[in-house]
Amino acid sequence: MKVPAGFFETLWSFVSFLPYFFLLFILGLLKAVIICPIVVGIIMIVNSAVIIGLWPAHFIWTLYCVLRTKRLGPVLKIVALSVLPVPLILWPIVGIVGSLLGGIGYGFFAPLIATFEAVGVDVTDKCYHCFADGCLSTIRGSYTAVQDFIDFCFHAYFSYMDELSEKVPKDEKPIDIKLSKLPSCLLATLVGVPVDVFLITALALWKSPFMLFKGWKRLLEDLIGREGPFLETVCVPFAGLAILLWPLAVVGAVVAAIISSFFLGLYAGVIAHQEDSLQMGLAYIVSVVSLFDEYVNDLLYLREGSCLPRPRYHRNMKTNQEKKKLGDDDNNDLRIKRESSLNMKLVSERSRTLRKAIQQYKPVQIWDWLFKSCEVNGRILLRDGLINIKDVEECIKTGNCKKLGIKLPAWSILQCLLISAKSDSSGLVISDDLELTRINSPRDKVFEWFIGPLLIIKEQIKKLQLDVNEEISLRKLVMEHKNEKPDDWDNSDFPSSDNVRKAQLQAIIRRLQGIVASMSRIPTFRRRIRNLVKILYIEAIQASASSNHIGGITQHIHNKNSSAGTKDVKDRDGTVNVSAEKKPDIGDMV
Structure with a gap:
């Protein structure tokens, strides 16, 4: 259009x-x-x-x-x-x-x-x-x-x-906390909660009309001028819905500010304990209101900074007066950097080309990749015998899914790290056409906690320079060994005899399993793992049935050739009797 x-x-x-x-x-x-x-x-x-x-x-x-x-x-x-x-x-x-x-x-x-x-x-x-x-x-x-x-x-x-x-x-x-610090911490908390809740709530209510009208102004300008988020959706009247629902966004922001003010007030006790000073805790109560005001001003493109006082609440922290004593050159440099970052932000918001050039991946995309990788690797491990039908049945019946819910995702992530370490990528090579870096990774704190350590582990693997035989051996070691100490690998077929190298790899495996264990606490993880287990169970049943069918045909041919000149053993209706063990129904087990 x-x-x-x-x-x-x-x-x-x-x-x-x-x-x-x-x-x-x-x-x-x-x-x-x-x-x-x-x-x-x-x-x-x-x-x-x-x-x-x-x-x-x-x-x-x-x-x-x-x-x-x-x-x-x-x-x-x-x-x-x-x-x-x-x-x-x-x-x-x-x-x-x-x-x-x-x-x-x-x-x-x-x-x-x-x-x-x-x-x-x-x-x-x-x-x-x-x-x-x-x-x-x-x-x-x-x-x-x-x-x-x-x-x-x-x-x-x-x-x-x-x-x-x-x-x-x-x-x-x-x-632990020292008993002598406890009274000052409690007093700072008792003062900080009501003061910060009242002041931050008052500030949020005072700034809410600015947020309402500035948001409406920006949305209307984008709607009429076909800029911003509506440039790519000219045919969709989603703009009117965004304008209509903007007051709800403002109300949600005010409610979020009121709820967060309670925890900001509680943090005054932490400051008092860290600095071992009630005065620092009380200074934080005043300073956090100024920080909140400055944050809102930056968000709404109002004046820079805040007119509220901001006393020092850390001993190694500079106050506003000390910061104002910087030279004119430093102030000009800071102002230029601030303006350039602001201009870049505005350009990034308005530039359709830039948003297409840098594709920002969503958390659900990374989540889908992980479980798709687990499904592919699970089928490979099932084919190679490192996962069997008993492991799948144990996960479904008893809920013991450590091998499928922890070790399998850990191996999938480790395989991604091995491929990324061999490439020249600064991030993680997810697939042939997908590379996850700090630039295009999801702007989500939960995923940053997981992706950051993975990038560090990738560099550690890169320094180890594993060969092909070691990588092949790692697959079995991850799935079937405890990986707690170098002696656990003595009876394995790991090519290297260097105990330091073994300890380093075992530490990486334990770290990955710990990361996956933390991921398992995310509610969607267990639901996706249950779906994965059902898929692997069906694969295991089909593989077992195919193996039994081929084995039965082979045995029948062998018996027929070995007993030439004799009669075949048949049922009353003349057909060969082939018995197979009935497999449990997944619906009954789930």
Whole structure:
């Protein structure tokens, strides 16, 4: 579709756009009104049942694990045991209310947004998709959300508690606070929470009109001028929906600021403990308000900095007055850098070419690659005998999925690191046409925690310079050995006899398995692993059936040739009797 040029063409495009938008909006609202109660009912009923049913176990087990752990010192343990009952008692209320709000938000906005996405440029049969999209998919999404929440309550929570209560190395010191610092920390927290909540809430409410009108101004300019996010979606009236829903985004930002202010106030106690000074804790209470004001000003492109005082709350930290004493040249350099970064940000927001040149991968794309790689490698390991049907059945029946849920993803990641180490890539070579670097990696803190260590491990593997035989041997060692000490590889076929080299590789394997164990606490991980196990189970059954079938035919031919001149053993109807063991049905096992 051609972008309108000129005043009258732009005006006519805008006028013709309005009825198209309102028809889609009314249709989306009707779908949302029908789907929303169903989604809210599913999420509320199941989540509330899980929260209330597991609350006694969560309450008792949390206190027991904190009491038992050796990772916390005696003073910190007493403080934690005295404070923990409050969030544990509030958890059912927060969980049920959050499920209600989340169900309403998802059940209402998912069908509404899907209605507008159905008229995209790449969508065929737009009329059908306008009515169908967002109905069944939203209901299925609610089942997925409930399943992930159950996985979190049953698996991730107990996994965290097991890690907290497990044995610690002898050289690791427990985390503790000094009893003499406790009064100042508590006083800083008691002062910081009400002060910061009040001041940050007042600032958020004061800045919210600026955010509302500046956002509307920018969205309208982009809509009329076909710039920004609407340059690529000229045919889609998604712009009107974004303008209409912008006040909800402003309300969400204000609510997020109010919630975060509570934790910012609590952090004053941490500052008081780190600096061993109540004065520093109180200074942080004042300074964090100024930092919040400066952050909001930068976000809304208001004036630089903040007029609020910002005292020093770290001993090695410079105050505003000390920073102002910098030379004019330094100030000019800082201002030039700031303006250039701002210009680059504006250019990146408006430049369609730049956004196409640098493709930003989403977390779900990396997640899909990981499990696709696990599926491919799982079939290879199943074919080579490193995974058998007993491992799959054990994972399905007993839930012991360490080999399939930990070792298999760790091997898949290790194989990616081996390929990346041999290439000249600065990142991770995911496939022939996909390379993950720090530039195009997802801007997600969770994935940054995982991808950062993987890049370090890749450089360690690169320095080891493994040969082909070592790489082949590693596949078996990862899947079938403990990899705790070099002696574990004595009876293996690892080519090298260097114990230092073995220890380095074992440390890398343990590190990868630890990363995968942390990934397994993400709710979607267990759901994807269950789907992977079902696929491998079907592959194992087919491979076993094919092997038995070929083996039976071979044995029959052998018997026929060896018993020439004698009669074949047949049933009463004259057919050869071939018996096969019945395999368990996956539906019965799941």
